[in-house]
Amino acid sequence: MKAAVLTDNCTLSVEERERPTPSDNEVLVQVKACGVCMTDYHMYHGTFPVSYPLIPGHESAGEIVAVGDAVSDVTVGDRVAINPSIPCNQCGQCINGKENLCENFTSIGGAADRIIDGAFAEYVSVPAGYIEPIGELAFEKAAFAEPLACCLHAIDQVGLNSGDTVVIIGAGPIGLLLVQSFRTNGAGTIIVSEPVDERRYLARDVGADFVVDPGETDLTETIDVLVERVDIAVEAVGLPETIETAQSLPSAGGTTLIFGVPPQDTTVEINPFDIYYDELELVGTFSLTPNSFVRAVTLLQRERIDPAALITDEYALEGLQDAFDQMEDKAGLKKVIYPSDSD
Ligand SMILES: [Zn+2]
Ligand SMILES: [Zn+2]
Incomplete structure (x- = not known):
């Protein structure tokens, strides 16, 4: 599969990567839309420290193309938004219902102590509890579930x-x-x-x-x-x-x-x-909770909130560099990448 990879400070390349295989409790999502966020920009510039190489991208939605053996509540073909913020559900903060302050936070492509490969790629592997069905909601709107949940x-x-x-x-x-x-x-x-x-x-x-x-x-x-x-x-x-x-x-x-x-x-x-x-x-206020993510998807689905007017620039994976350059100049507003449109 193709993926946009940060390989060093201010160095980004679109590379061929092995398509992830979902483990028993994971699903594989074909990424249909992924928003570009200031966090990505900071990771690219090294102002948010990450260990390279890394595939960023944490505001995404797509279609399930494979499910692990232990996954039963979703199926291939389901359209979903991806919640990239994965708490451990075991530390004191998690037990107190403050999952966003989890002491062992993992993020799919976003800001956390532990970051796993994100959604600026054709496919991303996601723990089954961290996808939310979106029905007929457009993928580029569903990609706003993460920032809206925040x-x-x-x-x-x-x-x-x-x-x-x-x-x-x-x-x-x-x-x-x-x-x-x-x-x-x-x-x-x-x-x-x-x-x-x-x-x-x-x-x-x-x-x-x-x-x-x-x-x-x-x-x-x-x-x-x-x-x-x-x-x-x-x-x-x-x-x-x-x-x-x-x-x-x-x-x-x-x-x-x-x-x-x-x-x-x-x-x-x-x-x-x-x-x-x-x-x-x-x-x-920091990040989001599993609960606010579910509510964000509902508000988008019911059109209580319509983020379409915020999208000013749309690119295939190869356009991520352009998106960062534009952010440098504060040009436009939300940039959305369509990884499955890459050639
Ligand atoms: Zn973000
Ligand atoms: Zn925790």
Whole structure:
């Protein structure tokens, strides 16, 4: 089979690899669509450390082409989304229901201490418990189940009440999925701050009530004019400056959520008196849980969330390099690879 392989820092090649054979508890999936994510980009650049060679790709969907002897609940021909995040189900975190914080986390092509080959390949082998049937849902939409599950888990973290005012800083693919997720979950007013015109317009299209260009207008002043209070501020960029901005926005009793991935060695300034006196919360969110993945597939299947507008670039496996180059320039939004279309 063909696979896109990271062989070193900033080195990617499409290679012929042996097609995996599923073990007793695994299924073999022919990958029909796999989204490109900032995590892939960081693995490519070495800013997320991985051991090479590695096949990345963790936002995927496809069709089952073989099942292991012990697998009975799915069958060849089933259309499925792949949950790449595999907890051990045995450590203290897993037993406490926090599988996303598992101490022995394995990821199929994504970020984890243990990474196995991912879905930028014609075929990928997956433990049977980590596929979710998608019915007739288009593969390229089903490939959003992973990032959407991360967004749903994030919303679980902040305790959203219906009618709450939410400010989202950053309208990349994740910021835009968060807009849709918060809306579906009952947010009252959604305000998005984003300097790139195309992304700001799309935020409006997918459900933001107000959009702000922070290069043109002062975000805090604009928010003061628009709404009485801010309940939740979400940082979906991953920069210290925008985290400080997000942290300054919630009203007393409000919450700041850090979703963007900040560089590991940065710090931000907070005023502990404000946290104390205003009962502010500062919350993190990491990855997804098996439960949020199942819910993500349902929301996609029922079209509560339609990610199609987020897809700006589509490639065969050979186009992954182009996708990374585009991400370097922040061009376009979601890039989707169709590994089974490679020649
Ligand atoms: Zn991702
Ligand atoms: Zn565990």
